[in-house]
Amino acid sequence: MNALRTYVGIDLGSTTTKAVVLNDAGEVIGRGITNSRSNYDVACQVVREEAMVRTRFTLTRQAITGDPALAQVEKAFLSSLQRNFRFRQHLDQLARLREALFRAAGDPRHSAHRRELNTALESIVNEMVERAGLHFSELAVRKSDFFRDLATADYMQLAEQHSDPRGITFDMLCGLFDAAILVVENATTQGSFETQLRGALEPTLASATLAVQEKASRLREVVETTCGAQIVEAGTVGTGYGRQRLPFPKEQIRSEILCHGLGAHAMFPGSRTVLDIGGQDTKAIQVDADGLVVSFQMNDRCAAGCGRYLGYIADEMNLGLHELGPLAQQSTRRVKINSTCTVFAGAELRERLSLGQRREDIVAGLHRAIILRAMSLLARSGGVRDEFTFTGGVARNPAAVDALRQLVQENYGERTLNISADSIYTGALGAALFARRTAQANL
Amino acid sequence: MFTAFRGTAEGVSYYRVLREEVEARLRAGLGPLTPEGSQGKERYRLVMEGPPNWTSFREFWKMFYDEGAVVVASSYTKVGGLYDGGFRHDPKRPLETLAEYCMGCYTNLGLPTRLALLERYIREYRADGFMINSIKSCNSFSVGQLLLLRQLEQSTGVPGGFIESDLVDPRYFSAANIKNRIESYLQMLEQKRTGVNA
Numbered sequence: 001m002n003a004l005r006t007y008v009g010i011d012l013g014s015t016t017t018k019a020v021v022l023n024d025a026g027e028v029i030g031r032g033i034t035n036s037r038s039n040y041d042v043a044c045q046v047v048r049e050e051a052m053v054r055t056r057f058t059l060t061r062q063a064i065t066g067d068p069a070l071a072q073v074e075k076a077f078l079s080s081l082q083r084n085f086r087f088r089q090h091l092d093q094l095a096r097l098r099e100a101l102f103r104a105a106g107d108p109r110h111s112a113h114r115r116e117l118n119t120a121l122e123s124i125v126n127e128m129v130e131r132a133g134l135h136f137s138e139l140a141v142r143k144s145d146f147f148r149d150l151a152t153a154d155y156m157q158l159a160e161q162h163s164d165p166r167g168i169t170f171d172m173l174c175g176l177f178d179a180a181i182l183v184v185e186n187a188t189t190q191g192s193f194e195t196q197l198r199g200a201l202e203p204t205l206a207s208a209t210l211a212v213q214e215k216a217s218r219l220r221e222v223v224e225t226t227c228g229a230q231i232v233e234a235g236t237v238g239t240g241y242g243r244q245r246l247p248f249p250k251e252q253i254r255s256e257i258l259c260h261g262l263g264a265h266a267m268f269p270g271s272r273t274v275l276d277i278g279g280q281d282t283k284a285i286q287v288d289a290d291g292l293v294v295s296f297q298m299n300d301r302c303a304a305g306c307g308r309y310l311g312y313i314a315d316e317m318n319l320g321l322h323e324l325g326p327l328a329q330q331s332t333r334r335v336k337i338n339s340t341c342t343v344f345a346g347a348e349l350r351e352r353l354s355l356g357q358r359r360e361d362i363v364a365g366l367h368r369a370i371i372l373r374a375m376s377l378l379a380r381s382g383g384v385r386d387e388f389t390f391t392g393g394v395a396r397n398p399a400a401v402d403a404l405r406q407l408v409q410e411n412y413g414e415r416t417l418n419i420s421a422d423s424i425y426t427g428a429l430g431a432a433l434f435a436r437r438t439a440q441a442n443l
Numbered sequence: 444m445f446t447a448f449r450g451t452a453e454g455v456s457y458y459r460v461l462r463e464e465v466e467a468r469l470r471a472g473l474g475p476l477t478p479e480g481s482q483g484k485e486r487y488r489l490v491m492e493g494p495p496n497w498t499s500f501r502e503f504w505k506m507f508y509d510e511g512a513v514v515v516a517s518s519y520t521k522v523g524g525l526y527d528g529g530f531r532h533d534p535k536r537p538l539e540t541l542a543e544y545c546m547g548c549y550t551n552l553g554l555p556t557r558l559a560l561l562e563r564y565i566r567e568y569r570a571d572g573f574m575i576n577s578i579k580s581c582n583s584f585s586v587g588q589l590l591l592l593r594q595l596e597q598s599t600g601v602p603g604g605f606i607e608s609d610l611v612d613p614r615y616f617s618a619a620n621i622k623n624r625i626e627s628y629l630q631m632l633e634q635k636r637t638g639v640n641a
Contacts, residue, residue: 241619255630257630258627258630293627293634
């Protein structure tokens, strides 16, 4: 098998880091996402490995679909293989977490109750391992794919059960977890892909249907080939908020404005205006028919009206971020909120609540307030042209989308509004496309 | 020099020396002299609109220097009058020319006159682009800047950049945000030059 040439784009955001892998034809063959964890070097390495793992899964799928003898087994086998693979990765990380927890518990300040502490930790981690299977079962709906999120939810729940206000307290257990999870997250070697994939293969085959088991030897061959496939990174471009920290030379770094413009153009070739509302900034970008940026505006140093604003409001109301949009959609009489300043909006929220106004009406007003701010950036950048593409984390919030649709209609008339389910990868996709263009131009 | 020594013998000799130096560099084909020595490769020629950020001036300046962006003309240097447009104080008409001087200061010009002036600079100095530094504490500059941005883009076909900081308030200078915008803008200019394969 010839070496596979790939082009990688990495988008270091303030909240999450994303990677996209393209092949020579410019098709997306791998993607990865991880939390930026205030350590861009690690995030960059983790997300790259993750994207390469997915690339190898794509190769496996292509090998299976390309093989007439395996045509029928593709979907069931692959999804089960991926689940088993993720499960093994998760167990690996739990083993690391266990090690880190006991190391943290070994600190002299815990010497008075070392034995009770170790017993509690042992029970918690054992139960976490038992629960791990549930997260990766066929019917499981995971709220998050990040190890940190899954482990935190399980650990906190179990720590509450195993703590005792007169002995090993909940706070003590939380402190150990905070120290240990950082160690796990900052470790970059996730175990070799080959070992984990081979390890995942046997349980997958053992639990497979007879039709799949009949093809076991051929499937083993395919997996071996994929494991051994040579992948060459022919070009890499980094972008995003933390791009100055990427371990690449300057020529391999592109502004996120250019990457978002090109990425949006690749997803929706008709895009002329792009709005991106991320965690820390809002960007309004105008692109031409080739996806090249002709003008842009972004928020100044204040993150008012960005994703973080919604996060803060959700915290203030004791809601999950994903619950905010649907709550706002129940509003029947929207309240006018005057401030997009996160701190003032928090005060205004409490004032409105004390006046007896309904939560859904207030939240609807807050959504409109952030979209109004985005509308002003759009106007500054040259308005909303057809087609209009909305990207970034806030594009997942239905109430924000409703408010945007309405305000665009009122101010600019009918526009096609594009929102992709993969919009979070827009910047990384643009970066990968730049990597491919540069590498192919230099051939 | 410009503010305190105007009309004095010291001012005259200072500007004479300065002019000779600039002309000598021009003949030798050298670019501007900077705190880091001669500016190396000139990659972008920019016309700057609005005051600089004085509170973090070196950091701000370095963002342009590092990218090879050279400011070829600016509006801030015309706050003290339009001498390059031919204005001179006339000792025989002191009050009249003082009034003319005041009316010619950039911040006392109306929007259409400002626009015409910047258009002329962009053409005369063959600028690749122009950048507006929008300042919170100077309304004489910042009023109408967004309109100016659009109209200049339309009339010259040259793309404009927009950054925000302050003249005197250090809290309003966000290095990461400004650097991001300057770099994005310059990369946009580069892309415009080289097309799809940038």
